[in-house]
Amino acid sequence: MSAAPGRIVEVNGPIVTVHLPQAALGEQVWVGNLALVGEVIGRDGERAIVQIYESTESLAPGQSAAPLGHPLAAELGPGLLGNIFDGLQRPLTEIMAQSGDRVARGLAIAPLDRGRRWNFTPTPGLQLGGAIAGGAVIGTVAETETVMHRILVPPDTGGELVELAPAGDYDVEQVIAQVRGHDGITRPLRLYHRWPVRRARPCAGRDRAAVPLVTGQRVLDTFFPLLKGGRAAVPGPFGAGKTMVQQQIARWADAGIMIYLGCGERGNELVEILETFPRLTDPHTGRSLMDRTLLVANTSNMPVVAREASIYMGVTLAEYYRDQGYDVVVVADSISRWAEALREVAGRLEQIPAEEGHPAYLASRLSAFYERAGQVRTLCGLPGSVSLIGAVSPPGGDFSEPVTSHTKDMVQVFWALSKELADARHYPAVDWTESYSGYVEAAAGWWADRVDSRWNTQRAEALSLLQKSDELARIVNLVGPEALSAAQRWVLEGAALIKEGLLQQSALDEVDSFCSPQRQFALLDLMLGIYRHGQELVDAGVPVQRLLQLPVLTRAKRAKTAYSNSQLEALGAFATEAGEAFRLLGQEYSGSERVAP
Amino acid sequence: MSAKEYRLTSALRGGLMFVRGVPGIGLGDRVSVRDPAGHRRDGQVIRTSEEMVLVQVFEGTDGLDLEQTWIRFLDQPFEVALSREMLGRVFNAVGEPLDDRPPVVSTLRRNVNGNPMNPAARTRPREFIQTGISAIDGLYSLVRGQKLPIFSGPGLPHNRLAAQIVRQARIIGAPGTFVVVFAAMGLSYADASFFQDDFERDGVLGNVVMYLNLASDPAIERLILPRTALTAAEYLAYDLGMHVMVILTDVTSYAEALREVAMARGDVPARKGYPGYLYSDLAEIFERAGRIRGRAGSITLMPVLSMPSDDITHPIPDLTGYITEGQIVLSRELYNQGIYPPVDILPSLSRLMKDGIGAGLTREDHSRVASQLYASYARAVEVRNLASIIGTDDLPDTDRRYLDFAGSMETRFVTQGENEERSIEDTLEVAWQLLSLLPPEELTRVRESDLAAHHVRTQTVLSP
Ligand SMILES: Nc1ncnc2c1ncn2[C@@H]1O[C@H](COP(=O)(O)OP(=O)(O)OP(=O)(O)O)[C@@H](O)[C@H]1O
Numbered sequence A: 001m002s003a004a005p006g007r008i009v010e011v012n013g014p015i016v017t018v019h020l021p022q023a024a025l026g027e028q029v030w031v032g033n034l035a036l037v038g039e040v041i042g043r044d045g046e047r048a049i050v051q052i053y054e055s056t057e058s059l060a061p062g063q064s065a066a067p068l069g070h071p072l073a074a075e076l077g078p079g080l081l082g083n084i085f086d087g088l089q090r091p092l093t094e095i096m097a098q099s100g101d102r103v104a105r106g107l108a109i110a111p112l113d114r115g116r117r118w119n120f121t122p123t124p125g126l127q128l129g130g131a132i133a134g135g136a137v138i139g140t141v142a143e144t145e146t147v148m149h150r151i152l153v154p155p156d157t158g159g160e161l162v163e164l165a166p167a168g169d170y171d172v173e174q175v176i177a178q179v180r181g182h183d184g185i186t187r188p189l190r191l192y193h194r195w196p197v198r199r200a201r202p203c204a205g206r207d208r209a210a211v212p213l214v215t216g217q218r219v220l221d222t223f224f225p226l227l228k229g230g231r232a233a234v235p236g237p238f239g240a241g242k243t244m245v246q247q248q249i250a251r252w253a254d255a256g257i258m259i260y261l262g263c264g265e266r267g268n269e270l271v272e273i274l275e276t277f278p279r280l281t282d283p284h285t286g287r288s289l290m291d292r293t294l295l296v297a298n299t300s301n302m303p304v305v306a307r308e309a310s311i312y313m314g315v316t317l318a319e320y321y322r323d324q325g326y327d328v329v330v331v332a333d334s335i336s337r338w339a340e341a342l343r344e345v346a347g348r349l350e351q352i353p354a355e356e357g358h359p360a361y362l363a364s365r366l367s368a369f370y371e372r373a374g375q376v377r378t379l380c381g382l383p384g385s386v387s388l389i390g391a392v393s394p395p396g397g398d399f400s401e402p403v404t405s406h407t408k409d410m411v412q413v414f415w416a417l418s419k420e421l422a423d424a425r426h427y428p429a430v431d432w433t434e435s436y437s438g439y440v441e442a443a444a445g446w447w448a449d450r451v452d453s454r455w456n457t458q459r460a461e462a463l464s465l466l467q468k469s470d471e472l473a474r475i476v477n478l479v480g481p482e483a484l485s486a487a488q489r490w491v492l493e494g495a496a497l498i499k500e501g502l503l504q505q506s507a508l509d510e511v512d513s514f515c516s517p518q519r520q521f522a523l524l525d526l527m528l529g530i531y532r533h534g535q536e537l538v539d540a541g542v543p544v545q546r547l548l549q550l551p552v553l554t555r556a557k558r559a560k561t562a563y564s565n566s567q568l569e570a571l572g573a574f575a576t577e578a579g580e581a582f583r584l585l586g587q588e589y590s591g592s593e594r595v596a597p
Numbered sequence B: 001m002s003a004k005e006y007r008l009t010s011a012l013r014g015g016l017m018f019v020r021g022v023p024g025i026g027l028g029d030r031v032s033v034r035d036p037a038g039h040r041r042d043g044q045v046i047r048t049s050e051e052m053v054l055v056q057v058f059e060g061t062d063g064l065d066l067e068q069t070w071i072r073f074l075d076q077p078f079e080v081a082l083s084r085e086m087l088g089r090v091f092n093a094v095g096e097p098l099d100d101r102p103p104v105v106s107t108l109r110r111n112v113n114g115n116p117m118n119p120a121a122r123t124r125p126r127e128f129i130q131t132g133i134s135a136i137d138g139l140y141s142l143v144r145g146q147k148l149p150i151f152s153g154p155g156l157p158h159n160r161l162a163a164q165i166v167r168q169a170r171i172i173g174a175p176g177t178f179v180v181v182f183a184a185m186g187l188s189y190a191d192a193s194f195f196q197d198d199f200e201r202d203g204v205l206g207n208v209v210m211y212l213n214l215a216s217d218p219a220i221e222r223l224i225l226p227r228t229a230l231t232a233a234e235y236l237a238y239d240l241g242m243h244v245m246v247i248l249t250d251v252t253s254y255a256e257a258l259r260e261v262a263m264a265r266g267d268v269p270a271r272k273g274y275p276g277y278l279y280s281d282l283a284e285i286f287e288r289a290g291r292i293r294g295r296a297g298s299i300t301l302m303p304v305l306s307m308p309s310d311d312i313t314h315p316i317p318d319l320t321g322y323i324t325e326g327q328i329v330l331s332r333e334l335y336n337q338g339i340y341p342p343v344d345i346l347p348s349l350s351r352l353m354k355d356g357i358g359a360g361l362t363r364e365d366h367s368r369v370a371s372q373l374y375a376s377y378a379r380a381v382e383v384r385n386l387a388s389i390i391g392t393d394d395l396p397d398t399d400r401r402y403l404d405f406a407g408s409m410e411t412r413f414v415t416q417g418e419n420e421e422r423s424i425e426d427t428l429e430v431a432w433q434l435l436s437l438l439p440p441e442e443l444t445r446v447r448e449s450d451l452a453a454h455h456v457r458t459q460t461v462l463s464p
């Protein structure tokens, strides 16, 4: 260390100024006696401004520093799935083995296990001497029971294939191929390669997203659908259910790969995933959920600079699986905490703040992040996608604050959570007037093909019923329920059926936690069917009071927990029975004289 | 570094000391300051460069001057000595005795900041703590290792509630109770002695460690006090295997002290003058609660905070709510109606409840009952608002039952004596009596089988 070219000049929280003429912007640097690592975020003459990923406690001016020669990069190869990494991709379980319950400083641990061997099968038909492009698949290993890991030529390393290892067991450091580049230099390929996290991985082209991401959550899939390759935000005040929404998606969505990004949030929420996912079965594959899941965790008590880096780490890992032809979903909890990390660094640099202390570049950084979502044609020719779902934690629950309002400009799906609904324990507390999806038309095609051609009209009818009922509720609050006509009273009940029987969905209910698209539609159809039956009777003059007393109403509200995804027939039978109850009531009145409405 | 004394202060401002010409000082290092009267003060390096070192003086900079103030850089972080002997003792913010007894001696000293807990080392808190308070046990169950704050306001009985929880908290069927780490920041003398007397009356003083910074004590000390207290709590929990309940009061005084220093440093404010890092700073403290895999003990954290102007969107309760695992919100309205404990039913929440209740833990129907109580109460509050406009005469019969239900929720379920301890069975029993005020068709969150087992269908008027 004595020969180190640099010297610490100042330590200000996570920002360390180093006398270091050579280091480039974005380059990693180690500083001080603990060799803490950081990256250069600014230059001032001979000095480099370095943000340090770990606590800088005890770091002192005069201690040495030196550049590392490369930017922050992810290791991409088999062994990622089922693991939990920190924002710098250090494996947290391995950290625990080395430093106990707490994350010690200055640990350098490789992300991928060097001791583990993988059974590699080269891609059939690859010719030695033939051309091979960056991003091509040179072989596969079975990473987990469900996920076939395609070993890719690094995107920037195309050329002539001069060597390819035979099928067999290899560790990640062993050379499995050699490629002679267009520059004439031969480069060894291994089961993994590195990629700088702040740079988006290239693809052959972008496609329009078209297939809904099935989350099994009715209010999301049926009312505000997200597409694979799309972007969504989940804003809401504390306790409104952002994490629950994201965990439900992480559990049940039909994603090829799920990346859960705990960014500046609670440790216990990650443990919950670590402890429950291995035991849960993916409804789409029938295997353990952990087989297709990986976690990136920089909790609120961990250093903020690594938190800032963590979302880039997460999305780079996502792009890597996308490039193998997977539909990858990233749930990021919470983007606001990332923005706060950015703000803290900006503040230390004494940059002039724009809104609420946030730097002026907040919006452009946010958009660069969301830009990494999308449905693409990968370099290897397969389709793949990255969907980004970010929680937003607005101060005071105020959606006009900078992070929420900028995010709103960048996403097509906005699942707005409301404190009023959460307080009334209407979960998920997705507000049907504030939320929107720009993908309804695209999703409608899929629903029509796969589930029912009436999906789009039924959905619209349910939403309009909710809207009408909200307007009526305002009237009731002014003048009381007596002012409403019988038809209007029935609208309120119709909306209650939609809210209680459809929108509300407990994550904790074994039967209802995941709702298949078929059952989602069956329940929607049931509620609207009941509403229409009642409407006819009310029009025919049957007193609304009699309708409200029908026991099938309560049973319809409980149907979501009474009939599982595999009991659609029984659910259909119940719908028939409900129709019958209305018919009988109608008969009672049609026989006798008509009652004035 | 030598332990040389310097006299190089070049400026003093709002608790901060700017020291010129002492290179090579480590960030976070402890500093010993000798004031012109010869008294010692504690400080800590919060920014350091070749030209200038910025020191935060815990006892404040009042009475210091540029010529006669001496500084010693100790070349070590802030550490406290740890031993079982801490139990039953009273300390100040940096762990020095306030009880006229000798300092704690121990070879074990730990940095009060510690390293962050590895999330992979945690295990989920899930043992139900019976507090004997119906509102909490029934609706916002606390589990061992949870961080659950009380959001209160000036004049509300948060101290009495916190004391009652400490007194009554127990694990059903498990012997032993909690040891208490009591961390007071900016507390009035009266409130501090209220707790001290309560612990004494209860005969638990020997199981309590107190860290006191009173309203009259220097504000900047509040920044280190919770860290000292939690370092002690971690030692008791994870080294000695004890179950520790930490009371942290008042978080608002802490945050105000943080704002004061931030302003003196010239940090960019985020909201209401509080620095942008308030969230991370509070999280560093609150995330020290929890359970660790393979360790016997636990830290259950109950921060108390007073919401400025009773405003839950104020940055202090807001950021706290974003970090903790729920919140118990006290209501001035209920308190003014003479209701104790005045727990505001709708905005209160316990996020870890789901892991701690149910068959084998409390009772099989517990979560559905709780869900039904909130939902019905939310509906009842709507009806009540309506009734306040149109009167009760025009209300349909069902709505009138909801009004009854709301009243009974407050007076029979939430209300209880300060020394009254209800078992969870009793709590659920009362809950079903209240739900029986409503027609069964209204109760869609419970199962038909729950209704059959517990709903008093006869709808007779409840005997009080
Ligand atoms: N779908 C759901 N089913 C059942 N309970 C729910 C659901 N959604 C939310 N909840 C309840 O709401 C609580 C708070 O939810 P959650 O932790 O997701 O809030 P959050 O918006 O992430 O808050 P924060 O911003 O503080 O992290 C949960 O602990 C749970 O009790």
Ligand SMILES: [Mg+2]
Residues within 6 Å of the ligand: A242, A243, A244, A265, A333
């Ligand atoms: Mg959350």
